[in-house]
Amino acid sequence: MNRRNFIQRSGAGVLMLALPDLPRLPQLAVGVPMGVVVHSYWARWNSKVVSTAYPAFTNALELLDHCHQIGAGGVQVVVNGWSDAFARSVRDRREKLGMYLEGSISVPKKADDVAAFERDVIRAKEAGAQILRTVCSSGRRYEILHSPEAFVAMRQAALTSLQLAEPVLRKHGVRLAVENHKDWRAPELVAILKQLDSEWIGVTLDFGNSMALLEDPMTVVQTLAPYVFSTHVKDMAVEDYADGFLLSEVPLGEGLLDLPKMAAVCKQHNPAVTFSLEMITRDPLEVPCLTPDYWATFGDLPATELAWMLHTARQHKPAPPLPRTTPLSPENRLALEEKNIVSCLAYSRGRLEK
Template sequence: MHRRDFLQKTAFGAMALSFPVIPNFLKGIPMGVVVHSYASRWNSKTPSQAYPAFTNAIDLLEHCHQIGAGGIQVVVKDWSADFVKKVRTRREKLGLYMEGSIGLPKKAEDVATFEKEVANAREAGAQILRTVSLGGRRYETFKSQQEFEAFQKSALLALQLSEPVLKKHKIKLGVENHKEWLAPELAALLKQVSSEWVGVTLDFGNSIALLEDPMEVVETLVPYAVSTHVKDMAVAEYADGFLLSEVPLGKGILDLPRIVALCKKNNPNVTFNLEMITRDPLEIPCLKDEYWTTFEGISPTALARTLRMVKSHPYKPELPRVSQLTAEEKLKAEEDNIVSCLAYSKNELNLN
């Protein structure tokens, strides 16, 4: 049987040939896992029998299938044609979905490389790609408003260069709100691009670091959501602002049932991907002058509201930390958190 005939005769063939939405049989599948949830285990150098390193997408697929996840979101870069086929074959056999995580072309000369990675992701079975406009955090990266404005222009150019490739290969791109865009800014960027192939990977908690109300962020960006990063967040006071941590689902301050319901209402085909990063709390230095360099658009009331929220929602007994743990203990804590989140997603969020 030819490969094309085989695909057409299977459910996964239907998935490969159905554009641009995710097919009906994927609705209600379990929550997937973002590769960044395994920050310690991905390419780990720790010789652990209990938590062996994941070295590629197939390792991640195998493990996520074992723990009951519905799919993965993984970096797609420098994949050979042979590896692409192996990923697709294994993904289909396990019955999991796969989303790609990809960098954008910064200039015209980068488009060919970008298209190759898009084509590889598409061939492996991805219908959605996630990206970020900035790898770092806005308040740590830019030292002037002019720098930020230059970034805005380059981010728009990157999406404009990407859009024809996405359209050609019939694959959607979700730009994450990754501690660089205020929600209205990201919405405005997408309106400028104005393409059905470019939307949002809606992160449930990142924008708290930019003093945004998490529900307002969801309500602003959910019309554009093609994918999600599911997480719960906890906060605590510190001298220069507040501390922010990912915590197991249901343990933090986010109204997860409401957020999930809004996502489903606006896009019944949206995917839910866990991003539970097990790490020390992030410092959000919103009381330091440098933090405000690029935030001309933030109202002073946003700071007051956020600090009130921090004060009124202390995490007991204290925010989790992992820097004091051994490498093996970090791996265990990471796995325990992910398994806990998957159980919550099924039992409380009905993502199964």
């Protein structure tokens, strides 16, 4: 029985047991332990649930402290709107704990936004972040864009934002990493980067997101790795449904992805790259690739890519079905989230770390 089977078959009371206080795990001499992306704490970040076992994280200091306790090497966390004093506090705590820090930031939409963006960059750098992750859209492509023209407009807006950001990044010596965030297919993102032609703008390479756009995850990694600044490491499982397929993050090692090979490709292109976990514990995402509206922005995408994805979903049905959090109580969701993160960090030791 694997770990996911055990969690699903255990009684709800098991999930309500608080994890014990975890000792600081030793860092491997050969490399930096995997970090944690703030979105891994989907339920706990700014949670309204009153929980003694899993109190809410409300800022980067609390996230750093907890991730240090469970053995993570760093964090990637939102940096928008920090004060100078808070940035210095994060710097001091990060240095004391010996962890890396990557920021998550919004890029300017218009010239009037550049000053605020620069303030965020300065404060993130003061805290120790040399890499800032960003996204160029407000959601999943197939949910928010409904025509070819809408995609062209999104692409132009993204290009404008990155062009506004680039002089600030160059001035302060900070790199910006654009995530493949279920918006860009890999060749489209590469085309944007080539048009920008800046050493200061690259990629946050998400290992699993692009499956939602019918891309082979290994091909995505091979395409984007030459531009990789940071990563979102996750493992994926799929299951078919009437309108397409369901897509779900699962604990590392329990899904479809060849994670050691993906990590090796990233390190080949950027030996200094860090690996940051984005294990989002939630219900599976519906990817309605058999509905007409899904295809509104994809143009002449080959049918072979759809066939590959549907074949994958039908040939790799998980047993039991994909995990779902909706039936769980709020406390149990927090418990399962923590268990999944700790499990993923344990998997990474000796497999993904440098």
